[in-house]
Structures are given as C-alpha cells and as structure tokens.
Amino acid sequence: MTTASMPMLDTYPKSINLDRAKLAATIDALRSCAQACTACADACLSEDMVAELTKCIRTNLDCADICDTTARVLSRHTGYDANVTRSLLEACATACKSCGDECAAHAGMHEHCRVCADSCRACEKACRDLLAVMT
Amino acid sequence: MTTASMPMLDTYPKSINLDRAKLAATIDALRSCAQACTACADACLSEDMVAELTKCIRTNLDCADICDTTARVLSRHTGYDANVTRSLLEACATACKSCGDECAAHAGMHEHCRVCADSCRACEKACRDLLAVMT
Amino acid sequence: MTTASMPMLDTYPKSINLDRAKLAATIDALRSCAQACTACADACLSEDMVAELTKCIRTNLDCADICDTTARVLSRHTGYDANVTRSLLEACATACKSCGDECAAHAGMHEHCRVCADSCRACEKACRDLLAVMT
Amino acid sequence: MTTASMPMLDTYPKSINLDRAKLAATIDALRSCAQACTACADACLSEDMVAELTKCIRTNLDCADICDTTARVLSRHTGYDANVTRSLLEACATACKSCGDECAAHAGMHEHCRVCADSCRACEKACRDLLAVMT
Numbered sequence: 001m002t003t004a005s006m007p008m009l010d011t012y013p014k015s016i017n018l019d020r021a022k023l024a025a026t027i028d029a030l031r032s033c034a035q036a037c038t039a040c041a042d043a044c045l046s047e048d049m050v051a052e053l054t055k056c057i058r059t060n061l062d063c064a065d066i067c068d069t070t071a072r073v074l075s076r077h078t079g080y081d082a083n084v085t086r087s088l089l090e091a092c093a094t095a096c097k098s099c100g101d102e103c104a105a106h107a108g109m110h111e112h113c114r115v116c117a118d119s120c121r122a123c124e125k126a127c128r129d130l131l132a133v134m135t
Numbered sequence: 136m137t138t139a140s141m142p143m144l145d146t147y148p149k150s151i152n153l154d155r156a157k158l159a160a161t162i163d164a165l166r167s168c169a170q171a172c173t174a175c176a177d178a179c180l181s182e183d184m185v186a187e188l189t190k191c192i193r194t195n196l197d198c199a200d201i202c203d204t205t206a207r208v209l210s211r212h213t214g215y216d217a218n219v220t221r222s223l224l225e226a227c228a229t230a231c232k233s234c235g236d237e238c239a240a241h242a243g244m245h246e247h248c249r250v251c252a253d254s255c256r257a258c259e260k261a262c263r264d265l266l267a268v269m270t
Numbered sequence: 271m272t273t274a275s276m277p278m279l280d281t282y283p284k285s286i287n288l289d290r291a292k293l294a295a296t297i298d299a300l301r302s303c304a305q306a307c308t309a310c311a312d313a314c315l316s317e318d319m320v321a322e323l324t325k326c327i328r329t330n331l332d333c334a335d336i337c338d339t340t341a342r343v344l345s346r347h348t349g350y351d352a353n354v355t356r357s358l359l360e361a362c363a364t365a366c367k368s369c370g371d372e373c374a375a376h377a378g379m380h381e382h383c384r385v386c387a388d389s390c391r392a393c394e395k396a397c398r399d400l401l402a403v404m405t
Numbered sequence: 406m407t408t409a410s411m412p413m414l415d416t417y418p419k420s421i422n423l424d425r426a427k428l429a430a431t432i433d434a435l436r437s438c439a440q441a442c443t444a445c446a447d448a449c450l451s452e453d454m455v456a457e458l459t460k461c462i463r464t465n466l467d468c469a470d471i472c473d474t475t476a477r478v479l480s481r482h483t484g485y486d487a488n489v490t491r492s493l494l495e496a497c498a499t500a501c502k503s504c505g506d507e508c509a510a511h512a513g514m515h516e517h518c519r520v521c522a523d524s525c526r527a528c529e530k531a532c533r534d535l536l537a538v539m540t
Binding site: 058061066069094 | 193204208216218219225226229233
C-alpha cells in the first residue's frame with residue numbers, strides 16, 4: 001500500500017502501537033475527505049438551487065472539521081491515549097456516514113456530491129478498519 | 136447566565152432544539168479550553184524540563200483541536216444531526232478528561248498546567264451537561 | 271484591561287517580546303470573531319433568502335478559519351518569528367475587513383450580520399493595533 | 406499534472422478565475438505540508454534531544470495551522486476576494502520558508518526534518534507560483 005503519509009511515518013523515531021501502513025492510509029483518507037467536503041460545501045453554495053442544499057453544506061462543514069482534527073490526532077503518537085483516539089474515530093465515522101448519506105442523495109444531480117459521497121464512504125471505512133485493529 | 140456566544144445565538148433565525156443558554160455556555164467553555172490547551176502546550180515547550188512534558192504537550196494539542204472542532208459543530212444548527220453531535224461531545228469529554236488528568240499531574244509545579252487543568256475540567260463538565268439534556 | 275486569555279498568559283515561564291495585555295486582548299478578539307463568523311455562516315444558511323447570502327457565508331468561513339489560526343499562532347511564543355506573525359496579522363486584518371464589509375451590507379436586514387460585522391471590526395482593529403506595536 | 410484535488414475541482418459548477426490544475430496542485434501541496442508539519446512536530450517530541458527542537462516544533466505547529474487554513478480558503482471560490490487570498494498566500498509562503506529553514510537545519514540529524522523541509526520548500530514554491538499568476 002502506497003500513501004502520501006507513509007514516507008513521513010517511516011521516519012518516526014519511536015515505536016507506534018498500530019500498523020504503520022494502515023495508519024498512513026487512514027490519515028490520507030481523512031485528509032482527502034476533509035478536502036472533498038470543504039470543496040463540496042463551496043460547490044453547493046454555487047448551485048442555483050442552494051436553498052435545497054443547506055443541510056448538505058452544514059454536514060459537509062462538520063465532516064471537514066472532524067476529519068481534519070482526526071487526521072491531526074492520529075498523527076500524534078507521543079503519550080498515545082487509545083481512549084481519545086477511539087472515541088474520536090467513532091465520531092468521525094459517524095460524521096462520514098451522515099455526510100456520505102446526504103451527499104449520496106444529491107449525487108444524481110450534482111457531480112461534486114457524487115465525488116464527495118465516495119470520499120466519505122472510503123473515509124468511514126478507513127476509520128472503522130482502524131478501530132477494528134485497535135480493540 | 137451571560138456568555139460571549141449568547142448575543143449571536145439570540146439572533147439565530149430558526150428554532151434550535153437545545154436550550155440556547157446551555158448551548159452558548161458549552162461553546163464558550165470549548166473555546167476557552169482550546170485556547171488554554173494551545174497556550175499550555177507552548178508554555179510546556181518553554182520549560183527547561185520539556186523532556187518530561189511531551190505527553191502533556193501532545194494531549195494539549197489533541198484537546199485543543201477537538202475542542203475547537205466541537206465548538207464549530209455545535210455552532211451549526213441547520214439540519215441538526217444528533218448522532219454526530221452526541222458522538223463528538225463524547226470524544227471531546229474524553230479528551231478533556233485525559234488532558235485535565237495529565238495537566239493536573241503537573242499542576243503543583245507548573246501554574247499553566249494548573250490553569251489548563253481547571254479549564255479542561257470545566258469543559259468536560261459542560262460537554263457532559265449538554266449530553267445529559269440531549270438524550 | 272481584563273480578558274479571558276490573560277490568566278493563562280500570566281503563567282508563561284519565559285519572556286514575551288510583546289505587551290501581554292495587548293496580546294491577550296488580540297487573542298480574545300480573534301477567538302470571538304472566529305466564533306461570530308462560524309455562527310453567522312450557519313445563521314445565513316437558515317435564512318429563506320440564502321441564495322443572496324452565499325458570498326457572505328463564504329467570507330464568514332474564510333474569516334473564521336483565518337482568525338482561529340491567527341489566535342493559535344499568537345499563542346505560541348517559543349522561537350517567535352516576527353515575519354510569520356506579521357504577515358499573518360496582515361492577512362487576518364484583510365479578512366476581517368472583507369467580512370466586516372460584507373456583513374455590514376446585510377446588517378439592516380439580518381441581526382446576526384450586524385453582530386458579526388461589529389465583531390469583525392473589533393478584530394480588525396485589534397490586529398492592526400498589535401501590528402502597530404510590533405514594528 | 407494529476408493531483409488528488411483535481412477530480413473535485415473539475416466538478417465545480419461555476420467559473421473559477423484561476424487555472425484549475427495549478428490551483429489543485431497548490432491545494433495538494435498545502436495539505437501535504439500541513440500533514441508533514443503535524444507529523445514532524447510529534448516526531449520531534451519523541452526525540453531524546455527534544456529540548457533542542459522546541460523552536461522546530463513551534464514552527465511546525467504554526468506552519469501546519471496556516472497551510473490547512475490556506476487550503477480551505479483556496480477551496481472556496483464563491484465571491485472570490487483576491488485581497489484575502491493574496492495576503493494569506495504571502496503569509497503561508499513566509500511560514501513555509503521559516504519552517505523549511507528550521508527543519509533543514511536539523512535534516513542531517515533527523516530524517517523527519519529532512520522530509521518535512523522538502524515538503525515546506527515544495528509548498529512555498531506552489532504558493533509563490535500561484536501568487537505569480539494572480540497578479
């Protein structure tokens with residue numbers, strides 16, 4: 001598995017109690033999803049029918065904030081607290097599920113929602129896969 | 136109860152299915168805690184014994200990111216998704232507990248850790264109080 | 271001058287080459303503005319005339335992100351790099367001016383835009399006041 | 406040029422007054438740099454000689470926050486305000502220069518600083534390239 005975060009993780013000077021390739025893949029999925037949600041919110045704001053997309057915009061903004069924060073927390077291994085990581089991954093998977101469902105409902109009409117829904121699904125799966133090996 | 140967020144919340148044009156004063160107090164506690172944790176991380180970096188404070192710094196950075204994101208999510212009420220909010224509040228209370236415990240362990244030696252621990256305790260309580268009225 | 275950030279700044283273990291009261295006041299103005307802009311964006315999304323407020327929402331989101339980041343950078347004093355701080359304060363003052371102008375244009379119709387415009391004006395002034403004593 | 410942000414940008418429903426491939430490349434460079442800086446700060450915290458790396462950690466944290474915020478602002482095109490974008494890109498290039506210089510000074514000893522310095526250089530260049538076509 002090749003990911004953008006992997007070269008940096010390979011340089012980490014101490015042990016990490018998680019599979020590094022899986023961790024890097026999750027961080028990359030989180031960063032991609034945060035970017036897709038930020039862009040989708042703005043694309044929705046540019047649609048003529050923006051009044052019908054306000055729930056989608058709000059969910060996009062929430063998901064972007066939560067994914068960015070989760071990527072940051074997963075990137076810190078010093079004094080690793082599994083309880084914080086686990087509960088945040090749960091919240092993030094919930095946000096990705098919610099945003100993925102909302103975007104999927106508009107995917108037939110708006111291509112940006114289709115791309116964003118795919119990103120949310122991939123990110124939700126990455127969060128749940130990481131949770132599965134943590135417990 | 137007077138809080139900095141209250142004047143803005145008072146102008147919200149639609150109904151909010153949470154007590155506005157309690158919501159504003161929680162947002163204010165989250166913002167204060169994010170600020171305290173950001174400052175405490177930097178103060179720890181300035182201590183001569185920084186090598187013994189690396190876990191505290193990491194926990195401070197995690198808590199700051201999670202509190203800022205939770206404040207943002209709580210500030211969005213359109214199409215309110217209780218599942219996302221609830222799971223994020225749980226994660227945030229967990230992070231505040233973890234950071235409050237870590238800072239409390241250094242409170243006798245570092246005044247910034249004492250101030251930060253108090254802020255984390257207050258924020259954890261605010262998150263749990265809001266969770267209690269949501270369910 | 272009493273501000274929420276002052277108790278924490280008072281505990282900083284090393285010297286800070288800026289007036290602490292002015293620095294704390296700026297950080298507080300930045301945090302308040304970030305919160306006002308986040309809330310105003312969401313309030314705009316709840317207005318029936320949201321289609322006429324998309325520029326305001328976008329400016330609110332930009333200003334919120336920039337103010338939060340500037341508050342964080344100002345809270346870090348170790349190895350203080352004046353060039354970074356100064357250029358970021360310039361960018362932040364520019365964002366606050368832009369958002370304040372846009373919100374002021376809707377202030378007569380939307381109370382949340384009026385409150386947010388006031389917060390942006392105060393934050394722009396705080397950034398420029400701090401810049402003035404840095405040079 | 407292929408970048409992760411390009412598929413999403415291709416779906417944007419309105420015109421964008423910037424070259425889309427160049428914009429996508431800049432957003433990707435910003436996201437990569439934010440991630441590298443976040444990871445480098447934590448790797449520095451794990452080094453035995455952390456006391457000599459506190460300036461590097463602080464610069465990493467500043468650069469990560471500024472790059473993430475700049476990526477978000479560049480992802481919003483509605484009502485595009487060139488003054489805000491330009492001043493933020495200037496601040497971001499300054500932060501990347503500062504962090505790149507600091508990390509480069511430790512690159513011989515710490516591989517994570519070498520990888521991070523490269524990411525900062527690439528991001529600084531991307532910001533300046535985009536600024537060059539904006540004016």
